[in-house]
Amino acid sequence: MKNVTHWIGGGPVEGSGRTSEIFNPATGEVAGRVHLASVDEVDAAVAAAVAAWPAWRDASLVRRSQVLFRFRELMYAHRDELAALISSEHGKVHSDALGEVARGLEVVEFACGIPHLLKGGFSEGVSTRVDSYSIRQPLGVVAGITPFNFPAMVPMWMFPIAIAAGNAFILKPSEKDPSASLLMASLWKEAGLPDGVFGVVQGDKVAVDRLLEHPDVRAVSFVGSTPIARYVYETGTAHGKRVQALGGAKNHMLVLPDADLDLVADAAVSAGFGSAGERCMAISVVLAVDPIGDELVDRIVSRVSALTVGPGDDSASQMGPLVTGAHRDKVVSYLDLGVSEGAKLVVDGRLTSVLGGGAAQETPGFWLGPTVLDHVPAGSRVHREEIFGPVLSIVRVSSYEEGLELINGGEFGNGTAVFTNDGGAARRFQNEVEVGMIGINVPIPVPMAFYSFGGWKASLFGDTHIHGTEGVHFYTRGKVVTSRWLDPSHGGVNLGFPTNG
Numbered sequence: 001m002k003n004v005t006h007w008i009g010g011g012p013v014e015g016s017g018r019t020s021e022i023f024n025p026a027t028g029e030v031a032g033r034v035h036l037a038s039v040d041e042v043d044a045a046v047a048a049a050v051a052a053w054p055a056w057r058d059a060s061l062v063r064r065s066q067v068l069f070r071f072r073e074l075m076y077a078h079r080d081e082l083a084a085l086i087s088s089e090h091g092k093v094h095s096d097a098l099g100e101v102a103r104g105l106e107v108v109e110f111a112c113g114i115p116h117l118l119k120g121g122f123s124e125g126v127s128t129r130v131d132s133y134s135i136r137q138p139l140g141v142v143a144g145i146t147p148f149n150f151p152a153m154v155p156m157w158m159f160p161i162a163i164a165a166g167n168a169f170i171l172k173p174s175e176k177d178p179s180a181s182l183l184m185a186s187l188w189k190e191a192g193l194p195d196g197v198f199g200v201v202q203g204d205k206v207a208v209d210r211l212l213e214h215p216d217v218r219a220v221s222f223v224g225s226t227p228i229a230r231y232v233y234e235t236g237t238a239h240g241k242r243v244q245a246l247g248g249a250k251n252h253m254l255v256l257p258d259a260d261l262d263l264v265a266d267a268a269v270s271a272g273f274g275s276a277g278e279r280c281m282a283i284s285v286v287l288a289v290d291p292i293g294d295e296l297v298d299r300i301v302s303r304v305s306a307l308t309v310g311p312g313d314d315s316a317s318q319m320g321p322l323v324t325g326a327h328r329d330k331v332v333s334y335l336d337l338g339v340s341e342g343a344k345l346v347v348d349g350r351l352t353s354v355l356g357g358g359a360a361q362e363t364p365g366f367w368l369g370p371t372v373l374d375h376v377p378a379g380s381r382v383h384r385e386e387i388f389g390p391v392l393s394i395v396r397v398s399s400y401e402e403g404l405e406l407i408n409g410g411e412f413g414n415g416t417a418v419f420t421n422d423g424g425a426a427r428r429f430q431n432e433v434e435v436g437m438i439g440i441n442v443p444i445p446v447p448m449a450f451y452s453f454g455g456w457k458a459s460l461f462g463d464t465h466i467h468g469t470e471g472v473h474f475y476t477r478g479k480v481v482t483s484r485w486l487d488p489s490h491g492g493v494n495l496g497f498p499t500n501g
């Protein structure tokens with residue numbers, strides 16, 4: 001049985017009280033326990049970070065960059081081990097877990113360029129013999145609170161940049177799949193990061209609340225569901241912290257009648273069912289503009305029927321189980337709800353065969369196969385609410401305008417995609433849609449590390465997106481220096497407001 005500890009001051013630290021179960025989602029069995037931090041345990045992690053920070057802040061840019069390079073190489077060398085850990089606790093298939101490690105590593109690679117990213121501006125002679133320049137400095141101790149669905153990638157949206165910029169970072173991972181955090185912590189140590197600069201507190205609301213209230217935590221990055229994102233933003237800012245809190249999503253794919261329907265069907269199935277739909281950028285609604293609906297649904301259904309569902313460590317599996325039994329049950333409840341709201345259940349994932357088992361609903365483990373609901377009524381709960389599972393809803397619309405209105409009328413604004421061969425229509429869509437990340441014939445438009453990731457509306461609280469240059473900005477604060485080195489002749493007293501001249 002696994003015993004997942006904290007990581008404080010450069011090594012594993014046992015908790016002293018509560019624990020929570022970690023499951024193997026493919027079998028439903030308990031695979032271990034994770035400690036849930038008390039207030040005192042969070043305080044110990046913050047104290048270790050406070051003690052470590054000044055020396056790390058003062059480490060040269062080149063030295064910091066060298067540690068980042070070494071961490072990158074170690075993470076790359078251990079990527080299979082990390083992916084196996086993720087798969088064993090999250091359930092996603094190994095290749096998908098490797099994909100999240102690769103996308104996270106891109107942020108590490110971006111952060112290796114910190115000497116360039118932290119360059120300020122310099123203006124010589126802003127006034128007579130006066131120069132001005134800007135610098136950006138780290139904040140101190142910052143924290144990241146992350147969701148279950150990307151136990152490596154989402155923390156890596158945060159800590160490479162925070163640490164490269166000269167901060168100490170405390171990670172509070174999801175208690176559902178916490179083991180990746182400890183492997184990453186040990187690799188930071190091996191890379192030469194001083195003890196205390198990266199810490200991990202395992203836990204739940206108790207740990208989150210303490211991080212949000214602790215006076216020595218200067219900034220909090222959060223990724224998770226919308227209600228908790230809103231709470232973290234409001235509580236953290238009320239305690240004087242800088243907060244970026246990324247929330248949930250309901251991502252629509254608008255399919256115009258001129259689109260290549262094979263390309264669309266491939267994209268919708270890949271983006272809807274990859275990682276069992278437990279991705280914040282998953283496509284969960286296809287808006288089929290008349291008259292292509294029936295033909296598109298046929299093509300989607302034939303692809304869905306060919307998918308192989310099975311354990312994440314079986315290389316034949318394309319889709320694994322859901323993360324917990326409670327989450328699977330919640331997702332399943334939307335199937336009957338959808339039918340009661342008037343949708344047609346064209347593929348029922350409860351009946352999907354699982355590799356090595358029987359029908360999903362009878363196989364031990366947290367199984368639900370890919371599910372397709374057609375003719376989902378616009379505005380119904382199944383259409384509006386985040387389900388976060390392998391359920392693809394098809395909503396029929398009569399025009400581009402009707403589709404756009406449905407997207408813009410929703411609560412969330414994380415990602416969206418348009419599929420068309422008409423450049424003018426695509427350009428109009430990118431201009432008119434109220435969403436933060438847009439794909440044009442690309443179903444999951446996750447920005448590269450050198451751009452920033454973030455949605456609009458209830459998908460993001462705060463004004464700074466994550467990673468890229470906005471990430472560098474979030475984890476630093478600016479100073480502008482105005483300097484004059486007097487020549488030997490003194491200019492005399494002047495009480496006027498300084499103007500240039």
Ligand code: NAD
Nearest residue numbers: 146147148173174204205208224225228246247248249280
């Ligand atoms: P969650 O909100 O339940 O948990 C996220 C984090 O908050 C975890 O670390 C958890 O321990 C903590 N938490 C949970 N309840 C809390 C409470 N009451 N008080 C304080 N902290 C609490 O989210 P999840 O189920 O782990 O992840 C799935 C959600 O994350 C989905 O809604 C998904 O859309 C969202 N997500 C969003 C993005 C994005 O970039 N916008 C990316 C990934 C996931």
